[in-house]
Amino acid sequence: MENIKVAKVENVKFLNKGNEISGTLHLTAYHSIFSDLEGKREIWTAYSMINCVRLCLNEKTYCIRIQCRDFMFYCLKFQNSTDAMDVYDTLRELIPVSSVSRLYAYHYMPTGEEGKVQSGWNLFLLENEYRRMGVGDSSRAEGAGANWRLTKINENYMECQSYPQILAVPTSVSDSVIHYGCKYRSKNRFPTLTYLHKNSFSITRASQPLVGLRQNRSAQDEKIVEAIFATSIIPGKENLIVDARPSTNAMANIAVGAGSENMDHYRFAKKIYLGIDNIHVMRDSLSKIVNALRNTDISAVPPSVEQLNKSNWLKHLTNILQGAVLIIETVHFHHAHVLVHCSDGWDRTSQLCALPQLCLDPYYRTIQGFMSLIEKDWLAFGHRFAERCCHLPGKRIFSTDNSSPEEQHSNSVASSTLQYTFCTFRSALSGFAIDHSEKMSSPVFHQFLDCVWQIMRQFPKYFEFNERFLRRLLYHLYSCQYGSFLYNSQRERKQSAVSQHTRSIWDYFISRKEEFTNLDYECYDDVLLPNATDLKWWASSFGQPDENMNVALSETSSSAPLLSSSTSQSPSVPV
Structure with missing residues (x-):
């Protein structure tokens, strides 16, 4: 460990939410560890979790303010400027890494029960999940299972580099048709099955068509889309093509050779735009939440409700959940097929495919099933975790300031300058500089987990896993302790042999299953229909007690979520 100035500093004060603890700071290769004077408490911080490091030096104060991606914000106060500078310089050497292979996942060796469990890399096979749904089985899905087949056309990732090797397509569609048809979709992400419901209707996913100015x-x-909509035992009367984007965004893409379906050529369905904003809007939304929480290291004062509302975070979740409810209703109640896409089909599309399945299929509400859902719709289908989570942020997360934390707090309450805001309150997912990694980062998976928590809150007994399961999953999304979320696709993970060099995230949960099991769990073998407007802040995911973020929200909604039966009807969802 060259150029490391210090590994241990005594007489350090740890400040969080206005509470101060005295103790010793240790700096290891992958963690900082603060231990109190009595040795009864240790606070570990994985370097991959650190999102912002700010050195504050003046005549009165020598401290480092740290923001973590799990919204753990704290301040380290030192006895002198030398200790503060040494720790700051050491962190500058330890935190940034130049390649994925230098992340903690490649060095982590589990102990205890986790080291004994069967590897999580072997738990999920997409082919088995398709078989579970009934693909290829004439006795399943009301007999429609035989209308689907598995294809290995993408076995070498030659057709689509971001799709899995095994895919499910209509039996009536040949691989030759797929080969030529995939070229019409962005990144070659052609329409393919993600979920076959028990009533024979399906959810399929794709990317935007390459319509362009010439209306290609x-x-x-x-033919592929028509064949998908013909796989059910009876034709769907209200088949939907769901474009997750605002219509203006979809139309703007025509100028760059993409766009949305011309429904004159897809007469067997209708199309709806959901108006869900893109990754850049969502990144800005999370940045505003970070801004509202910025002083929770030195102050116990709750975040400003006004600032939280300006983030529009809950409005974005409402839009996503309204889209999910629309898909649930279409498939289950209206007996029709749904094809979902956004632009490239790996962000909003993953949200809108996974959330309905959670409500349509009780298997996905079990611990094993939820892991399979994430493996299928997020990992196998190519959500770009490395880009969205910015696992390699570099040294731009570091900055210095000559004012004390108290002065910074006072200044920010009164009026903060544009420069100060830019330097200090960056997104929880990216760095200071406006570069490619920042432009591509976005809390897409965080939003998905938040939506899952909202549904769990409405149906607390019908999920085998508990809230802690979701919080730890969100934590390990950024911790880089496991290899599951590294890289941007299944293809990249296989090329890098991640499963041979790292542990699976599921090892962590399987070895601690009791910690993550809902003790009130009841298996409800039917469909859940959540209320998309009955939302609260998932305060614990932002490192806050519930009363700090939900003080202005009503505990009850004007309308309750619904439990469905196979014959019940549901009102349409305004989108």
Whole structure:
């Protein structure tokens, strides 16, 4: 460990939410560890979790303010400037890494029960999950299972680099049609099955079509979509093509050669735009939450409700959940198929495919099932975790300031300058500089977990896993302790042999299953229909007690979520 100035500093004060603890700071290769004077408490911080490091030096104060990606914000106060500078310089050497192979996941060796469990890398096979749904089985899905087949056309990732090797397509569609049809979709992400419901209707996913200014069309793409909508035992009367984007965004993409379906060529369905904003809007939304929470290291004062509301975080969740409810209703109540896409089909599309399945299929509400859902719709289908989570932020997360934390707090309450805001309150997912990694970061998976928590809150007994399961999953999304969320696709993980060099995230949960099991769990073998407007702040995911963020929200909603039966009807969802 060259250029490391210090590994241990005594007489350090740890400040969080206005509470101060005295103790010793240790700096190891992958963690900082603060231990109190009595040795009864240790606070570990994985370097991959650190999102912002700010050195504050003046005549009165020598401290480092740290923001973590799990919204743990704290301040380290030192006895002198030398200790503060040494720790700051050491962190500058230890935190940034130049390649994925230098992340903690490649060095982590579990002990105890976790080291004994069967590897989580072997728990999930997409082919088995398709078989579980009934693909290829004439006795399943009301007999429609035989209308689907598995194809290995993408076995070498030659057709689509961001899709899995095994895919499910209509039996009536040949691999030749897929080969030519995939070229009509952005990144070659052609329409393919993600979920076959027990009533024979399906959820399929894709990316935007390459319509362009010339209004291009593809006979093969039209054939694939028509074949998908014909797989049910009876034709769907209200088949939907769901474009997750605002219509203006979709139309703007026409100028760059993409766009949305011309429904004159897809007469067997109708199309709806959901108006869910893109990754850049969502990143800005989370940045505003970070801004509202910025002083929770030195102050116990709750975040400003006004600032939280300006983030529009809950409004974005409402839009996502309204889209999910629409898909649930279409598939289960209206007996029709749904094809979902956004732009490239790996962000909003993953949210809108996974959330309905959680409500349609009780298997996905079990611990094993939820892990399978994430493996399928997020990992196998190519959500770009490395880009969205910015696992390699570099040294731009470091900055210095000559004012004390108290002065910074006072200044920010009164009026903060644009420069100060830019330097200090960056997104929880990216760095200071406006570079490629920052532009591509976004809390897409965080939003998904938040939506899951909202549904769990409405149906607390019908999920085998508890809230802690979701919080730890969110933590390890950024911790880089496990290899599951590294890289941007299944193809990249296989090329890098991640499963041979790292542990699976599921090892962590399986070895501690009792910690993450809902003790009140009841298996409800039917469909859940959540209320998309009955939302609260998931305060614990932002490191806050519930009363700090939900003080202005009503505990009850004007309308309750619904438990469905196979014959019940549901009102339409305004989108």
